[in-house]
Amino acid sequence: MGYVDELRQVLGEENVLEEPLELHIYAKDASLIRGQANAVAFPQNVEDVAGIVKIAEAHKVPIVARGAGTGLAAGASPTEGGIVVVTTALKSMEIDVENRTAWVGAGVINLDLTKAAAQYGLQFAPDPSSQSACTIGGNVANNSGGPHCLAEGSTTSHVLGLEVVLAGGEVVVLGGQAPDPPGLDLKGLIVGSEGTMGIVTRALVRLIPLDPDVRTMLMAFPSVESSATTVSQVIAAGVVPAALELMDKRMVEVVENWLHAGLPTEAAAVLLAEVVGETEGVEAEAGLIADIATSNGATSVEVAETEEHRALLWKGRKSAFGAIAQLAPDYYLHDAVVPRTRLVETMKAVYEIADRYDLTMLNVFHAGDGNLHPLIAFDASEPDINQRVHDAGDEIVAVCLKNGGALSGEHGIGLEKRDMMRDNFTDLDLDAQARLKEAIDPGGVFNPNKVLPAGSRCFDFGGLRRQELPEGVWV
Amino acid sequence: MTAPPVHLARLETDVPGAPDAPLKLVPRNPQDVASILRHASDKGLNVQVWGGGTRSGFGAPPEPDIVMSMQGLVEVEKWEPDDLTLVVGAGASVEVIELMLSERNQTAVLPEVPGASTLGGVIATGASGFRRTRLYGTRERVLEATVVTGDGRIIRGGGRVVKNVTGYDLPRLMVGAFGSLGVVVSVCLRLWPAPPDRATVTVGTADDAQRVARPLAVLEDRESTRVFIWGTTADVAAKAAKLDGDVDEGHLWPSDPDGEFGWSLRVPPALTAEAVGHLRDSWDFVALHGVGELRAASEGLDGANELRGWAEAVGGHLVVTRAPVGGLDGFDPWGGSLPAIDVQRRLIAEFDPARVINPGRLPGGL
Numbered sequence: 001m002g003y004v005d006e007l008r009q010v011l012g013e014e015n016v017l018e019e020p021l022e023l024h025i026y027a028k029d030a031s032l033i034r035g036q037a038n039a040v041a042f043p044q045n046v047e048d049v050a051g052i053v054k055i056a057e058a059h060k061v062p063i064v065a066r067g068a069g070t071g072l073a074a075g076a077s078p079t080e081g082g083i084v085v086v087t088t089a090l091k092s093m094e095i096d097v098e099n100r101t102a103w104v105g106a107g108v109i110n111l112d113l114t115k116a117a118a119q120y121g122l123q124f125a126p127d128p129s130s131q132s133a134c135t136i137g138g139n140v141a142n143n144s145g146g147p148h149c150l151a152e153g154s155t156t157s158h159v160l161g162l163e164v165v166l167a168g169g170e171v172v173v174l175g176g177q178a179p180d181p182p183g184l185d186l187k188g189l190i191v192g193s194e195g196t197m198g199i200v201t202r203a204l205v206r207l208i209p210l211d212p213d214v215r216t217m218l219m220a221f222p223s224v225e226s227s228a229t230t231v232s233q234v235i236a237a238g239v240v241p242a243a244l245e246l247m248d249k250r251m252v253e254v255v256e257n258w259l260h261a262g263l264p265t266e267a268a269a270v271l272l273a274e275v276v277g278e279t280e281g282v283e284a285e286a287g288l289i290a291d292i293a294t295s296n297g298a299t300s301v302e303v304a305e306t307e308e309h310r311a312l313l314w315k316g317r318k319s320a321f322g323a324i325a326q327l328a329p330d331y332y333l334h335d336a337v338v339p340r341t342r343l344v345e346t347m348k349a350v351y352e353i354a355d356r357y358d359l360t361m362l363n364v365f366h367a368g369d370g371n372l373h374p375l376i377a378f379d380a381s382e383p384d385i386n387q388r389v390h391d392a393g394d395e396i397v398a399v400c401l402k403n404g405g406a407l408s409g410e411h412g413i414g415l416e417k418r419d420m421m422r423d424n425f426t427d428l429d430l431d432a433q434a435r436l437k438e439a440i441d442p443g444g445v446f447n448p449n450k451v452l453p454a455g456s457r458c459f460d461f462g463g464l465r466r467q468e469l470p471e472g473v474w475v
Numbered sequence: 476m477t478a479p480p481v482h483l484a485r486l487e488t489d490v491p492g493a494p495d496a497p498l499k500l501v502p503r504n505p506q507d508v509a510s511i512l513r514h515a516s517d518k519g520l521n522v523q524v525w526g527g528g529t530r531s532g533f534g535a536p537p538e539p540d541i542v543m544s545m546q547g548l549v550e551v552e553k554w555e556p557d558d559l560t561l562v563v564g565a566g567a568s569v570e571v572i573e574l575m576l577s578e579r580n581q582t583a584v585l586p587e588v589p590g591a592s593t594l595g596g597v598i599a600t601g602a603s604g605f606r607r608t609r610l611y612g613t614r615e616r617v618l619e620a621t622v623v624t625g626d627g628r629i630i631r632g633g634g635r636v637v638k639n640v641t642g643y644d645l646p647r648l649m650v651g652a653f654g655s656l657g658v659v660v661s662v663c664l665r666l667w668p669a670p671p672d673r674a675t676v677t678v679g680t681a682d683d684a685q686r687v688a689r690p691l692a693v694l695e696d697r698e699s700t701r702v703f704i705w706g707t708t709a710d711v712a713a714k715a716a717k718l719d720g721d722v723d724e725g726h727l728w729p730s731d732p733d734g735e736f737g738w739s740l741r742v743p744p745a746l747t748a749e750a751v752g753h754l755r756d757s758w759d760f761v762a763l764h765g766v767g768e769l770r771a772a773s774e775g776l777d778g779a780n781e782l783r784g785w786a787e788a789v790g791g792h793l794v795v796t797r798a799p800v801g802g803l804d805g806f807d808p809w810g811g812s813l814p815a816i817d818v819q820r821r822l823i824a825e826f827d828p829a830r831v832i833n834p835g836r837l838p839g840g841l
Contacts, residue, residue, distance in 0.1 A: 098745035143640045154638060156647065157615050172815045177743035178791035179612070179768050180601055180651065182838045183813040184822060188614060188647040192640050212688045232557045238580055238670035239707075278688055278717075281710030288707070337636045339558040369638040370558075406634035406641040413641060424641055425631070432630040435825035436643050440818050451642065 067135030073414030106137025143192030145410030161204030244368030526596030532797030565595030601651025625827025734772030737797030809838030
């Protein structure tokens with residue numbers, strides 16, 4: 001019996017797809033890289049997932065886990081063929097109000113968790129821009145961030161436990177509500193491993209109380225430098241805002257043209273800041289931020305007066321990528337991170353690269369933590385454009401690394417940046433990473449050839465590949 | 476004291492406060508650490524990594540063949556206050572680091588009453604500060620780690636940026652690993668800016684702390700329950716008024732519980748008050764409300780079995796952090812069982828194949 005038939009036996013006919021059109025739909029995530037699956041499976045519970053893993057291992061076919069497919073680094077593109085395991089049916093949710101935690105199925109949508117928790121005065125801190133679509137399983141796989149991670153940290157800081165299917169179909173529960181579980185932190189290793197170590201079926205997440213009060217403010221600056229200086233001075237004054245988001249002039253124009261939110265289109269940079277806490281605290285902090293902005297030449301400081309006003313300011317930020325459609329049919333969104341003190345010089349270099357390649361570039365990003373998101377808007381039907389977009393992207397990443405940064409702040413490595421890992425790490429560092437993967441997935445069934453470039457293990461050094469070595473050679 | 480092998484003979488051998496061992500060595504840099512660990516792996520010698528000695532009571536380790544002191548790896552490589560990052564040697568004293576950071580109103584949110592403890596020791600044992608209630612634990616502080624593996628490879632994971640998903644999270648894995656994968660030699664820490672004002676408010680019970688949003692810490696000991704707050708002057712004044720208790724300026728952190736035996740009781744956060752009720756009257760303690768961590772001390776093992784039974788039944792753990800020599804009398808320092816122990820074993824085998832670094836510290840015979 002072929003493995004697709006075996007999958008049907010375990011999951012039921014209706015939960016396995018293999019028609020060409022169906023396979024086409026699941027052949028890529030939100031990145032530009034397309035793969036080709038042999039089958040798409042929809043497990044209904046953890047036992048189904050364990051069954052899939054056993055079948056895949058027995059037939060030596062790869063497994064690619066997928067949530068909503070909003071990933072931007074091709075982590076969920078089945079580029080090695082095999083089975084795409086869609087976890088969207090895993091929708092259990094148990095909120096423990098007393099302990100401020102929730103066991104959440106991998107398929108639960110981030111925003112649905114946030115809404116459910118809000119009934120109890122609680123919230124889930126990670127809030128990626130795709131939160132109305134992306135799943136908790138995807139958030140865990142990619143250690144997703146979002147604007148509010150400046151003060152609260154990324155997904156990994158909010159995952160207390162995992163139910164995960166490991167190699168061999170073994171189901172384990174790692175971590176729990178009690179702090180500091182003894183032994184190695186396997187949970188922490190699996191969060192952010194992009195589906196290369198196992199399939200997470202449920203996550204125990206931390207919920208934090210809703211903020212008693214909030215001040216959201218929008219400040220317009222005559223230059224990117226003055227906005228960046230403001231960010232540094234705010235933090236130096238002992239204030240860590242819940243969010244500090246920056247949009248450049250081009251992005252503000254596009255968003256305003258679409259949304260009519262009254263954004264200051266004449267400004268060179270617009271900073272969105274949010275402080276949360278007790279009323280007295282947020283008033284004092286908002287006042288402090290306004291003073292610092294003004295001293296740096298801010299041309300306007302607008303504080304949201306109502307919840308509707310606040311929502312509108314945030315809408316401008318969160319729908320920025322949607323607004324791009326006015327400019328061009330396609331866009332390529334980058335994600336890289338630099339130390340915050342290197343933001344301004346990095347931005348200058350990024351603009352210079354875009355000009356040199358004659359590309360339309362817009363910027364909206366998390367200024368507080370140095371996480372850049374340069375966005376190139378283009379029309380893929382234009383001749384040679386794909387190569388230019390690609391080359392400019394490589395140069396942008398190179399500049400970020402040169403300025404002491406890293407390849408990705410929150411989108412992940414996947415396939416998109418896999419081969420750039422050699423620019424970020426030494427051979428020995430990559431060998432260590434490959435050992436982590438091998439120890440936990442010795443058969444290499446989970447999302448193979450993602451995250452780590454080929455030959456990351458030391459015995460592949462010197463261009464030698466394992467299978468090319470004569471038998472018995474000790475390298 | 477035996478003579479070290481020739482290539483290690485140039486190293487210092489004076490390690491104040493360390494336990495007796497045939498060989499004591501003070502590496503000056505990561506390369507020295509690698510040489511020592513390669514030597515140990517070749518000869519099958521077990522190495523006790525020595526920081527400040529404040530958390531050396533975990534597990535049931537054998538007598539060390541080599542004590543390797545981290546006192547030579549204390550250099551501050553780079554402090555970027557505007558980036559909120561600090562790159563520093565793992566042997567650096569927690570007290571010295573925090574004192575330095577306080578000059579620019581910053582903190583690494585390391586344990587507040589550090590004694591002689593070192594950064595490396597805090598990371599290896601997975602210890603966190605009281606402020607974890609609000610700012611989370613030590614795992615959230617380590618952005619980058621440079622590690623020397625048991626077989627002497629010098630590897631780095633993470634990066635010097637506050638937000639990063641480039642590759643697997645090696646730094647996080649090192650926290651609480653008791654050196655089983657490798658010895659952390661330097662780290663990049665995520666710092667936190669300290670706001671201008673702070674206060675300690677004594678309240679009636681931990682429930683009173685719920686009158687304010689997300690305090691830094693809510694700590695209960697035998698004497699009192701105190702809420703720790705910080706912020707702008709207006710914020711601190713408003714919070715103190717809401718808490719309606721005796722207000723002290725600054726943060727008056729409780730000292731570590733005193734006793735022959737040290738304990739770490741870990742339970743779901745909502746059971747913290749109940750956990751206090753399960754402690755015998757003779758046990759000293761500090762309870763972290765909202766976290767589910769209790770640090771306790773006792774003069775004997777009386778009550779320990781019952782306490783562990785309760786803790787494990789509610790999904791928690793009772794861990795021995797300190798015991799007199801021979802004092803455990805068969806009582807397992809960790810208790811419980813580990814999930815995915817084969818995976819844990821395979822991970823350790825990849826990094827410390829001869830199992831020379833701190834053997835016997837981790838639970839489950841790892």
